[in-house]
Amino acid sequence: MSRTYPRRARLAYGVTMGVAAQLAAVGLLLASAWLIVRAAEQPPVLYLMVAIVSVRFFGISRSVLRYLERLATHDVALADAVEQRVTTYVALDRAAPAGLGGLRRGDLVSRVVADVARMQDRLLRLRVPWWVGLVATLVVVGVVGVLDARSGLVILAGVAVCAIALRRLVPLVGARRSGRAEAQGRLSAEVAASAVAARELVAFGAADEARAKARAATQDAQSAQSGGASVAGMGSAIVLAVAGLTVALLAAWSAGIDPVVIGVILLAPIALVEPWDGWSEAERLRPEIAAAGERLAALAALSNPVVDPERPADLPDAYDLVVDDVVVGWEGPVTAPISFRVGEGEVVAVTGPSGVGKSTLAYALARLLPTWQGDIVLGGVPTRDILAADVRRRVGYLGQDDAVFDTSVRENLRIADPDADDDRLRAALASAGLLAAVDAMPQGLDTSVGEHGGRLSGGERQRLCLARLLLADHRVLVLDEPTEHLDAPTAAALMDDVLALAGPGGRSLVVISHSPSVLARFASVIEVRPADRPVVTHAVPV
Structure with a gap:
């Protein structure tokens, strides 16, 4: 695929497949809701055939479309990661050996490996979930609005509240509890230094001090990890609270709506929990991705000890x-x-x-x-x-x-x-x-x-x-x-x-x-x- 389509086309294709997969998941739930409610009225079975086939179609197509979306978006993300890694190596090659800003070996390896890998998440787990979730949500709001305009407005309000709360609160709390990349870098630096100088540390009786530093770095990394888990929990709580409140409002204002349609409308916010959870995870990762970008930018900003001439001379054949x-x-x-x-x-x-x-x-x-x-x-x-x-x-x-x-x-x-x-x-x-x-x-x-x-x-x-x-x-x-x-x-x-x-x-x-x-x-x-x-x-x- 990478040889046939340019990167933007592959990304657009992947996002389109992601939207289609998300809509298939939503369609599966809503079609199932309609089928259950309609079947409770015991109509002739032929009346239910379209809904039955729709459930099967949505169930199968969801997996196929998700696979196509991952194939395309990961292709683009991996290509970006290759470019980022090469850019990082070029920055290191340019700055060495005049100095790497006092970076320790383990921290440097963490930046080159973990931070570059984290930058893949900027597309896969930050941008794509927002793009896919937003389009799929708006489509659901439009469908519900066609069935009942007031219900569509209620769901639209729920979408706005959820998006704003996740975008503002989760990164704010996550930034306060961030530092996972820095903690991981310190841990890598301490472990690498101890591993390289293990014999010398033992010989000079400094093993206990090195062990204490590594233990402290491990505790810092664990604290950063647990802080990320609490932020993820807060994001999930926001999603469930907004979805539950939206369902409650829809149920309270459902008078006069066809009973079969009510089942579809009430389950619409529940169907949107999956894309909203994607937003929550994206916002939890935003501070970490930003920190990884800043750490890589710091490498790129290292001073260049040797400046090439604007009009370089040819390399001579002689070598005296x-x-x-x-x-x-x-x-x-x-x-x-x-x-x-x-x-x-x-x-x-x-x-x-x-x-x-x-x-x-x-x-x-x-x-x-x-x-x-x-x-x-x-x-x-x-x-x-x-x-x-x-x-x-x-x-x-x-x-x-x-x-x-x-x-x-x-x-x-x-x-x-x-x-x-x-x-x-x-x-x-x-x-x-x-x-x-x-x-x-x-x-x-x-x-x-x-x-x-x-x-x-x-x-x-x-x-x-x-x-x-x-x-x-x-x-x-x-x-x-x-x-x-x-x-x-x-x-x-x-x-x-x-x-x-x-x-x-x-x-x-x-x-x-x-x-x-x-x-x-x-x-x-x-x-x-x-x-x-x-x-x-x-x-x-x-």
Whole structure:
């Protein structure tokens, strides 16, 4: 269906089917009421055949029409959710790594997953129920008005009272008791933080404190959930009270109406309870949907650390890298001016004390952060004049704790290139020195690496990240502490494979490290100093 009809047409079709399904439900009840009352008069059975067939028709068509309505509206809602999720990922990609507003991991996951899913309800459980219910209600009011004008006006008044009460009271009370999304985000953040740092928390005796925070977050989430249930109960009470009062008024003013018609009229408000309940649920969810929208809007509003030029230059074919008098920092300059050059296929090491800005320089080389001073020139073109995405096609960054996902070796590699075939995957693994180890695994490329690569050794995990970087075919590799957490033999073997990537026609390497054994393998070492001290460039024997 999605390939044939545009989205608005599919939505209109779905709403039309929803209205028809709701009218079928109402018709089923009213036709049944007429049939029961008329049958009590014991007319010839042929007089009842139309009503009997109508009951069967409404009963069957209700289910069919409801299915068609769900099929069309869910198709549109899921398409909207895909767009919303992509938009959210783009916002995160744009804002990282300059910062995500202090968001914790669990809260961020909650926004990306739960809040995006909640936005589907904006169409399915907020707008569509109001549209369907309003049209179906007006049709019922019109039918009753044809049978008896005064009764039609009474039901119309009941509809107005119910709609206004639900629209005003339920969101008002719900907003006061809302916070479910925020509470869920806090709970996710506490649980995620505890799960990730469980061993450290136990080792330092902080497990009880983490458990208390998680318990408090759980209680907040439970309170928010129970508050939502009370709001739902209030909405149902309004619906039943208005329906009951309307029935009572109709019964009190039914004098002079045909007894058979009275049964239909009195059951009309009862038939409208279902669409009114849809309104009640929609208004209960309105504050939650609004909160989810605000949380996603906050992600979209995160500042963009790197602004692309209005008229970007083409990505050059050359990939020599020149750092000319560059000063970097997050919230302000933290380094002294840095200058060095890395020709095509050449290698250079960068070192300095912890916290001086080495990793910040790496981010700037990959155009993940801007510079405060100076230029980074790639192939003769300043990177500020090139689209950031184009710079990252040429310059790849490997951090000391790059993400490894709980899936297979194959899928971890395909993050760099979803279309890569097995030959390319194996070539990347071979260049990273991991192919033999993968071939020895039980399922080869399909072997699961576990959460955070827990089923791999430290060296294998780092080599897997390196292979992923190579698969993306970056020509300049910026490696931030590639041997961190590795023992000396494993680190030496990894550096052998890393340095083998350079050379004439090979990749350029910028290796950031504070390890003396790593730095000793480079002829050129750049020492980064704080802003109040000059940068020192010196040679270290190979």
